[in-house]
Amino acid sequence: MSAPASPDPATYRIPSLARRLVVGVAIAALVLVFVGVVPYEILTRLSAAGLATALPAQAVILGGLAFAAFAAARHIAKPTRAFGPVTIAGAAFSIGYLLFISQRATIAFSTHDTTVTLAYGSVFVLLVVVPLLRLASGAFTTIEDARHPGERLPFDYPV
Amino acid sequence: MPVGTPPALYRIARLFRVLSILALVLVFVYVGVAVYSASRLRGTGSNGGGNNTGSNGGGTTTVGANDAVTYATTVNLTNPGFLPINALQVSAIVSMPGGPVLARGGSPAVAIGPGQTAAIPITFSLPPLTATGPAALLVTHDANLPMVFWINVTFASIFGLAINTSQNYSWGAPFDALNASVGSPTPQSNGTVEAPITLSFQDHAKFADVGTVTATLESSSGSICSTIAFSLNVPSGGSYSQTQNAFANSGCNLSGGSVQLSYTAPNVSVRLPAEPIP
Numbered sequence: 001m002s003a004p005a006s007p008d009p010a011t012y013r014i015p016s017l018a019r020r021l022v023v024g025v026a027i028a029a030l031v032l033v034f035v036g037v038v039p040y041e042i043l044t045r046l047s048a049a050g051l052a053t054a055l056p057a058q059a060v061i062l063g064g065l066a067f068a069a070f071a072a073a074r075h076i077a078k079p080t081r082a083f084g085p086v087t088i089a090g091a092a093f094s095i096g097y098l099l100f101i102s103q104r105a106t107i108a109f110s111t112h113d114t115t116v117t118l119a120y121g122s123v124f125v126l127l128v129v130v131p132l133l134r135l136a137s138g139a140f141t142t143i144e145d146a147r148h149p150g151e152r153l154p155f156d157y158p159v
Numbered sequence: 160m161p162v163g164t165p166p167a168l169y170r171i172a173r174l175f176r177v178l179s180i181l182a183l184v185l186v187f188v189y190v191g192v193a194v195y196s197a198s199r200l201r202g203t204g205s206n207g208g209g210n211n212t213g214s215n216g217g218g219t220t221t222v223g224a225n226d227a228v229t230y231a232t233t234v235n236l237t238n239p240g241f242l243p244i245n246a247l248q249v250s251a252i253v254s255m256p257g258g259p260v261l262a263r264g265g266s267p268a269v270a271i272g273p274g275q276t277a278a279i280p281i282t283f284s285l286p287p288l289t290a291t292g293p294a295a296l297l298v299t300h301d302a303n304l305p306m307v308f309w310i311n312v313t314f315a316s317i318f319g320l321a322i323n324t325s326q327n328y329s330w331g332a333p334f335d336a337l338n339a340s341v342g343s344p345t346p347q348s349n350g351t352v353e354a355p356i357t358l359s360f361q362d363h364a365k366f367a368d369v370g371t372v373t374a375t376l377e378s379s380s381g382s383i384c385s386t387i388a389f390s391l392n393v394p395s396g397g398s399y400s401q402t403q404n405a406f407a408n409s410g411c412n413l414s415g416g417s418v419q420l421s422y423t424a425p426n427v428s429v430r431l432p433a434e435p436i437p
Binding site for chain 2: 118120133143
C-alpha cells in the first residue's frame with residue numbers, strides 16, 4: 001500500500017513559530033486571568049469577608065498556570081502531530097483538576113449560633129463533560145495525524 | 160479555500176470540539192438559572208411559634224394519649240424559580256439544659272417543584288410527663304431547653320445547602336411550684352382523723368390544666384390512709400390554691416408519710432412528684 005499523499009502546500013499557510021509563540025502567550029495570559037487570577041481573587045475576598053472556603057487559593061493559581069500552559073502549547077503545536085496528544089493531556093488534567101475542586105467546593109459562614117454551608121461541587125462534576133468531549137476530539141485528531149499526516153492542515157490553516 | 164471535503168476523522172474531532180463548547184455554554188446557563196431561581200426562594204411564614212404556644216395561632220402543642228407532648232408547626236416555602244428543590248429536610252433535637260437529649264423530631268424530605276409552594280410539617284415529641292425519667296423536672300419547673308435544628312436542601316440537583324442553628328425552647332411547667340402540704344391532723348368524734356391538704360401550683364404552660372389531681376395520703380409504712388380529689392380548671396398562666404380535708408383512720412400515722420399525687424385528664428394520666436409529710 002502506498003503512503004498517503006501529503007496535501008498541496010499551496011492550499012494551506014501555517015503561521016510562523018514566532019507568531020504562534022506570541023499568540024500562544026496571549027492566549028495563556030487570558031486563560032490565566034479567567035481560570036486562575038479571577039477565582040483566586042474571589043476566594044481571597046470571600047475569606048476576608050469571613051466566609052470559609054475549603055478550596056486552597058494557591059491550588060487555583062497553580063491550576064490556572066497549568067491551564068494557561070496547556071492552552072499555549074495547544075496553539076503552538078496545532079500544525080504538528082503533537083497537537084492531538086497535547087489536547088488529550090490538557091483534557092486529562094482538566095478532568096483531574098475539576099474533580100479535585102469538586103471535593104473542596106464549599107463555602108461556610110458562621111455566627112454564634114448558626115452555621116451555613118453551601119456545597120457547589122456538583123457544578124464542577126457537571127463541567128467534566130467539557131474536557132471529556134475535548135479528550136475525544138484530541139484522540140480523533142491524534143488518529144488522523146497518525147494515519148494521514150498533514151491532511152488536516154488545509155482545513156486548519158486555509159490560504 | 161481548502162479543496163474537497165475534510166477527512167472524516169477531522170470532522171469527528173471538530174464535532175467533539177463544537178460539542179464541548181456547547182456543553183460549556185449549557186452548563187454556565189444552567190448554573191446561572193439555578194442561582195437566579197435560588198435567589199427567588201421565599202419562606203411564606205409559619206404557624207409555628209416555639210415556646211409551647213398551645214393552640215393560639217402559633218405552633219400547636221398537644222398532650223397525646225400516650226402522655227407525650229407533641230409540638231407541631233408548619234413552614235411554607237415558595238419556589239417561584241425555574242428549577243426544583245430536590246430534597247428539603249429539617250431535623251431537630253431538644254435537650255435538657257446540660258443534660259440528655261429529650262426528644263428528636265423534624266420533617267420528612269420534601270421536594271418542591273418550580274412555581275410551587277409546599278407546606279413543610281415539623282414535629283417533635285417530648286417524652287411523657289411523669290414524675291420519673293429525663294423529663295421529670297419539666298412537670299414542675301420551667302426551663303430553657305436547648306434546641307438544635309439542621310436544615311438540608313438540595314437545589315437544582317447541583318447545589319447543597321446545610322444550615323445548623325441553635326436556639327432555646329422556652330418551656331413553662333404545667334405544675335410549676337407544685338406544693339401539697341398537710342396541715343395538723345384533728346381527731347374526729349367518729350374515730351377518724353381530719354387532715355387538711357393544701358394543693359397549690361402555677362400553670363406556666365401554654366395549655367390549660369383541666370382535669371383532676373388525686374392526692375393519696377400514705378403513712379410512713381406505705382399504707383394508704385385516705386384519698387381525695389382536686390378538680391382543676393386552671394387556664395394557661397393561671398394559678399391554683401385550694402384546701403380540702405382528708406379523713407384518715409385513727410390508726411394511720413401520717414407523720415413521715417407522703418402525699419402521692421397524680422393528674423388525670425381526657426387521654427392523660429401523669430404521676431406528679433410526691434410531697435413528704437413531716
